[in-house]
Amino acid sequence: MPDLFWDNYELIFGEAVGCKVAHFNTFKDGAFDCEAMKAALMAEGEKKVLILNFPNNPTGYTATDEEVPRIVEAVRSAAEAGKKIVVILDDAYFGLVYEEGVHRESLFSLFATLSKNVLAVKLDGATKEDYVWGLRVGFISFAFKGATEAQLKALEAKAAGNVRSGVSNISSIGQHLAVAAFGDPCYKVQKKAKFEVLYARYREIRRIFEEHPEYAELFEAMPFNSGYFMCVKPKGIDSESVRRRLIEAYSTGTIVLSGLIRLSFSTVPKAKLETLFANVANAIKDLRQ
Ligand SMILES: Cc1ncc(COP(=O)(O)O)c(C=O)c1O
Missing domain, CATH: 3.90.1150.10 (Aspartate Aminotransferase, domain 1)
Structure with missing residues (x-):
């Protein structure tokens, strides 16, 4: 993960899941440091989990239209070199882009079918995207090239186990309110x-x-x-x-x-x-x- 990151990642990925947390430099000359990200992906070890969080907490930065292809290329070349990479797109602040030339779409679709060695995971939360603190509703979407029904079922079961062991169950009132809001004409x-x-x-x-x-x-x-x-x-x-x-x-x-x-x-x-x-x-x- 970049060295400017949401501090809870350390608890989630380091403490709860047992990943070895490593950071790469976030900015170089006022732009996202793709080279540092690539070096981290190519570092020792076959399995990598890359967290990209745009708009970013804490900096409020989103990669530009020019930086995004370089980010994708860096992941592609690491995957081609044999790295098995989970790319987590934490889109908790999706939609809040204020400048032209800044990427407005999630990067998820760009990784969804990139390589057999890349598993794309998109995370969304109603908290910030829909301004509803306390509803406790989130979404996880998975995609990878050549995914089979059986593989996706296994992934779903693992994700459900992780949610169960982390937060037990999501608030059903929150879920119902969110669904009702999404369907509301206003x-x-x-x-x-x-x-x-x-x-x-x-x-x-x-x-x-x-x-x-x-x-x-x-x-x-x-x-x-x-x-x-x-x-x-x-x-x-x-x-x-x-x-x-x-x-x-x-x-x-x-x-x-x-x-x-x-x-x-x-x-x-x-x-x-x-x-x-x-x-x-x-x-x-x-x-x-
Ligand atoms: C980067 C980032 N991801 C995820 C979350 C999780 O939000 P929630 O648990 O409220 O859905 C937050 C909240 O602060 C955040 O800043």
Whole structure:
């Protein structure tokens, strides 16, 4: 998995399932580091599980239309070299893309029939895609080249066993509500309205950065173009100290993940974003004194 990742992956894949977790560099020169991903796939060991999470938590980054073919090619060449690869597409924030030239479709179909050595797994969750915290409804889709009925049955049984041992059962109220919502004539309109709320916040952040070039001296904004979050890296001060200063002096709660400060614009109204970034800037200035 990339070195900027949702921290629960370590618990799920490392602790619960027993994978050996390895990270590759996420960004190089402001873009997804395909070379680092390829090197990780080609590293020692025949079996690989690759996690791609676009839009990404924590960075809010989605691969561009230009990067996606390179990602697919890297997996294809590793598969042709004999690696057996499970590609997990965690689409938990699917649909929340805010820039042109950023890939808007799931990468699932690109891996579905790529190679006999590639198993594609698409994960969707109603939580973020449909803005329903607490329903606890998710979806798993599998595909691989030449899949037979018997193989898919075995896969289904294994997946069911994993769900059973992890969360027991999914809330049936949640399932019924989700199905009813998907069939409701207002569903698309309501979903679009929520998208617009997040998109307006995204644009506001871009505006703030343009209006405050001085922030670039205090922190670096990691590449972001989609999703619920964006991350900043303070310059000259560690993120954890800035997080503490923010909560103690500015009553501003943030999360530090992979050494970066994650700012969840999904939880900050547009009118408060200016203050949020001013607080981050001031907290860094305070600590530099
Ligand atoms: C990247 C990513 N994947 C999956 C999930 C899981 O969401 P849920 O368990 O609510 O469906 C989250 C939630 O934070 C997430 O950030």
